[in-house]
Amino acid sequence: MYKRIVVPLDGSELAERALPYAEELAGKLGSEVIILNVRRPSEDPDHPEHRAYLSKMVATTEQDIKKSPSLPPGEKVKVDLAIIGVSSGLLTHPAEEILDYAETNNVSLIVMATHGRTGVKRWALGSTAEKVARVSKCPILLVRAHTDLPQSVRLDKILVPLDGSINSEIVLPHIENIAPQLRARIYLLKIVEPTYHIYPIYDEAAYYGGTGMVEMPYTEEEMKPIKAAAEEYIESVSRKLTAEGIKTSHKVKVGSAAEEIIKAEEEMGVDMVAMSTHGHSGFGRWDHGSVADRVLYGGNKPLLLVRPQ
Secondary structure (H helix, E strand, O other): OOOEEEEEEOOOHHHHOOHHHHHHHHHHHOOEEEEEEEOOOOOOOOOHHHHHHHHHHHHHHHHHHHOOOOOOOOOOOOEEEEEEOOOOOOOOOHHHHHHHHHHHOOOOEEEEEEOEOOEOOOOOHHHHHHHHHHHOOOOEEEEEOOOOOOOOOOOOEEEEEEOOOOOHHHHHHHHHHHHHHHOOEEEEEEEEOOOEEEEEEEOOOOOOOEEEEEEEEOOHHHHHHHHHHHHHHHHHHHHHHHHOOOOEEEEEEEOOHHHHHHHHHHHOOOOEEEEEOOOOOOOOOOOHHHHHHHHHHHOOOOEEEEOOO
């Protein structure tokens, strides 16, 4: 599925944090990797230092993938370099250049670093990653810059949050495709949002009677059938993946969707979170796009986002 992986680099160590993840995927999936450099109008693409840096990145990436014990037998490693940009006039936002390149070159996955909590580097890379994530038609793997890079990057444990909607399940074909090759265990998570009774508050002194509303949370007994339905749903997804030879675990939690996903990252010790994000009009019971936003900004693990087409 991920035959062509693009890693945008701007010359900063921040952007390079995405490379080990692209190498891990390429080594296990047999993917081609393209190092993509977006240059400014004032930059000389043939500048010796610039060329030397990019050549080094290509060579290092190629060697790292070749070292992967999981590289399919007989699979050739292909790492290419692409430099894009305009030679005069105003440069469009780097995100636009990345998106245009991905769409016109049949890219199947973009892997890039997003900023930490203290700001960004030369590209305003956090903004670039956010813009790419919001618009990209192909999946994007966002690597956190504010967390320590593991000594050895692995993607053995993948958390997949689902809200029960068709759109949230868009991520499942991707998981079905890559999990066997990554030899990954899939941790399925279904969040049940708290449910409330809504009652009007009446004030006899008020002209029309009603003066407001009050929310009363469902009792534990009232929540039982809702949680049971959630358990039945997530078990059915788990059975389907297990039947395809994928190792799975599943859990139902009650609470705010984004907060519970972020908690589960650490509790389950996963290596990556994979979820779908909304289209232009949003969708789902969770308002899933905003959940993806909150996980993006509040989580610590690499985040694979898949957009419904």
